Amino acid sequence: MKKYLMIIVMAMMAAISVNAQSDNYSKWSMKGRVGGNLATITDAEDTKMKLDVTAGFGVDYRISKNFALALEVNHDQFGAVDKKDDVDLMLDYFHIPLMAKFYATNWLAFEAGPQIGFLSKAKVDGHSNYAGIKVKDAFEKTEFSLPIGVSFEPNISSGNLGTLVVDLRYHLGLSKANKVGDNSSRNSAIVLTLGYKFGL
Numbered sequence: 001m002k003k004y005l006m007i008i009v010m011a012m013m014a015a016i017s018v019n020a021q022s023d024n025y026s027k028w029s030m031k032g033r034v035g036g037n038l039a040t041i042t043d044a045e046d047t048k049m050k051l052d053v054t055a056g057f058g059v060d061y062r063i064s065k066n067f068a069l070a071l072e073v074n075h076d077q078f079g080a081v082d083k084k085d086d087v088d089l090m091l092d093y094f095h096i097p098l099m100a101k102f103y104a105t106n107w108l109a110f111e112a113g114p115q116i117g118f119l120s121k122a123k124v125d126g127h128s129n130y131a132g133i134k135v136k137d138a139f140e141k142t143e144f145s146l147p148i149g150v151s152f153e154p155n156i157s158s159g160n161l162g163t164l165v166v167d168l169r170y171h172l173g174l175s176k177a178n179k180v181g182d183n184s185s186r187n188s189a190i191v192l193t194l195g196y197k198f199g200l
Helices: 002-022
Strands: 028-041 050-062 067-082 088-103 108-112 115-124 142-152 163-173 187-199
Touching: 028 163, 050 088, 050 187, 067 187, 088 142, 142 187
Parallel strands: 028 067
Antiparallel strands: 028 050, 028 187, 050 067, 067 088, 088 108, 088 115, 108 142, 115 142, 142 163, 163 187
């Protein structure tokens, strides 16, 4: 009986210790992230996804144990590949998302929020002009989208060296990406990044 009581007491002490650690988080933290994405353009005929890179940085504000806001600036290389001609369309964006994060556990957060993007460069297989027009002029200078994802991260405590963060997101384009043509093409991408986050 004493043995069982000792086990129960030890389990309770461990639970209290975990709880105390989970409440010890930094209000403010910074992070950098780099990774890859599989992107395509919806409603465009005979296109397939292309693999490219993503990088950025951001600031998180922890409102409470379970909620946080994250403001980021990311550089994403999107686009698509034409299946017929194997032509590679490259669209470079600077995206600024404001993500709301819900921490289901101490290390797992679900995130979503509005995002605005600014087109910085557009080219086709290294050429800024294609089929008689400047490629960048065929696309909208700004786009609106909704990133939805999940973040794997331990809690950040003041004074520690930080932690690695893995983000997996789906980029859902809400506004038209193209200016030319009757179709309403939108950017669509799966983005996976590895980041480093530290408390301030």
